[in-house]
Amino acid sequence: MQNDPQKLLKKHQNLIHSENKKVVSHVQRATGDWILNTVMIEGCEVPFKYKRQKPYKSLVGRRVNLTYYPHTETVAGLAFETMKVVRIKVS
Numbered sequence: 001m002q003n004d005p006q007k008l009l010k011k012h013q014n015l016i017h018s019e020n021k022k023v024v025s026h027v028q029r030a031t032g033d034w035i036l037n038t039v040m041i042e043g044c045e046v047p048f049k050y051k052r053q054k055p056y057k058s059l060v061g062r063r064v065n066l067t068y069y070p071h072t073e074t075v076a077g078l079a080f081e082t083m084k085v086v087r088i089k090v091s
Helices: 005-011
Strands: 016-031 034-041 048-052 063-075 078-090
Touching: 048 063
Parallel strands: 048 078
Antiparallel strands: 016 034, 016 063, 034 048, 063 078
């Protein structure tokens, strides 16, 4: 994975980069061999989701930099907007 968000943004036009965002909720749950992380950001009602192979320390109250793109998930026939995180880093 690349460390420079600017390179990612130039390569993929749909990506969005946000810096210094406060995490208000962080939930982790196992899905097969992966850990699905869901993060809620202060002032935003849409969940930010990403996968890791191992559990991660809680990010609640921390400030993070995120690189993500909008994504729509369908659950039981209903569409839900989420943000798919491609890079997250503690500020």
